Amino acid sequence: MSFRGSASPLKPPTSKPATSKRPAKRPAKRKRRAPDPVKAWVKRLDRTRPNLMRDVLEGLASIHGHPQWERRLDPTSELILTILTQNSADTNAEKAFEALRLAYPSGLPPERHIPGPGWGGEGLSDGAPPDWEAVERAPFEELVEVIRPGGLPNQKARGILATLHTIRERRGDHSLEFLAEMPALEARDWLTSIPGIGKKTASVLLMFSFGMPLMAVDRHVDRVAHRVGLVPKKASADDAHDYFLAMLQPDEMYEAHVNLIRHGRVICHARNPEHDICPLRARCRFVDPKAP
Numbered sequence: 001m002s003f004r005g006s007a008s009p010l011k012p013p014t015s016k017p018a019t020s021k022r023p024a025k026r027p028a029k030r031k032r033r034a035p036d037p038v039k040a041w042v043k044r045l046d047r048t049r050p051n052l053m054r055d056v057l058e059g060l061a062s063i064h065g066h067p068q069w070e071r072r073l074d075p076t077s078e079l080i081l082t083i084l085t086q087n088s089a090d091t092n093a094e095k096a097f098e099a100l101r102l103a104y105p106s107g108l109p110p111e112r113h114i115p116g117p118g119w120g121g122e123g124l125s126d127g128a129p130p131d132w133e134a135v136e137r138a139p140f141e142e143l144v145e146v147i148r149p150g151g152l153p154n155q156k157a158r159g160i161l162a163t164l165h166t167i168r169e170r171r172g173d174h175s176l177e178f179l180a181e182m183p184a185l186e187a188r189d190w191l192t193s194i195p196g197i198g199k200k201t202a203s204v205l206l207m208f209s210f211g212m213p214l215m216a217v218d219r220h221v222d223r224v225a226h227r228v229g230l231v232p233k234k235a236s237a238d239d240a241h242d243y244f245l246a247m248l249q250p251d252e253m254y255e256a257h258v259n260l261i262r263h264g265r266v267i268c269h270a271r272n273p274e275h276d277i278c279p280l281r282a283r284c285r286f287v288d289p290k291a292p
């Protein structure tokens with residue numbers, strides 16, 4: 001009997017059975033989370049320029065005082081007035097808002113506009129808010145003519161109609177009083193989910209109508225913040241909102257907003273800022289790139 005060509009049944013096979021050994025698995029590398037740029041900036045500022053925010057607030061208060069919050073208008077009026085101020089002087093926004101009141105009277109009780117020291121206009125006369133339903137139903141061309149004194153009427157009419165439409169679709173009417181019950185950032189998110197409403201407009205409304213701890217960054221606040229070095233050079237005005245929220249205590253936000261706007265309007269002008277009378281000079285990187 002020949003076993004040629006087949007394995008002997010008596011001898012164990014000489015070759016080792018194939019093993020299924022694989023190289024031991026290395027523990028998976030944990031992905032490092034990218035550091036939060038806002039937290040990183042605040043830490044760095046604390047380390048390299050201690051007490052900067054505190055000194056800025058104190059310096060501003062030394063010449064602009066401590067403004068106290070008062071409700072300015074009902075929230076829907078505040079929102080539409082803020083849309084009317086976009087890229088226009090506050091005085092022109094006031095004219096356009098007064099025209100809305102006249103063209104679409106609501107017959108509601110009159111409101112008193114308390115513009116406060118950061119406002120650049122005269123303040124609205126006492127009057128009832130416009131009938132927002134009538135504004136929303138208004139033909140586009142008609143609304144454009146009504147708000148023309150405010151500037152950029154086509155763009156703003158489009159924004160106002162879309163905003164009123166979205167609020168009514170979501171809520172059934174145009175009231176925004178329900179936002180008072182929400183936490184500040186949730187309320188801001190609700191508003192910024194409306195196309196065309198950014199963090200600045202949402203923060204203005206929530207801060208001035210409800211006294212919520214938010215910080216609105218307009219061009220004046222943004223200019224002073226960049227010049228002093230409170231926010232990174234490359235931070236946009238939109239980003240600056242979050243830097244300020246991380247740097248300020250909730251009860252400092254209203255005063256910081258109002259006083260930074262005032263400062264930008266009356267001393268730290270876009271052209272020819274008045275460094276000599278500015279209480280922030282010693283800490284301002286625009287004047288001295290090595291300021292502490």
Ligand code: SF4
Nearest residue numbers: 268273275278281284
């Ligand atoms: S020192 Fe000059 S640039 Fe700096 S905040 Fe004051 S006015 Fe503005």
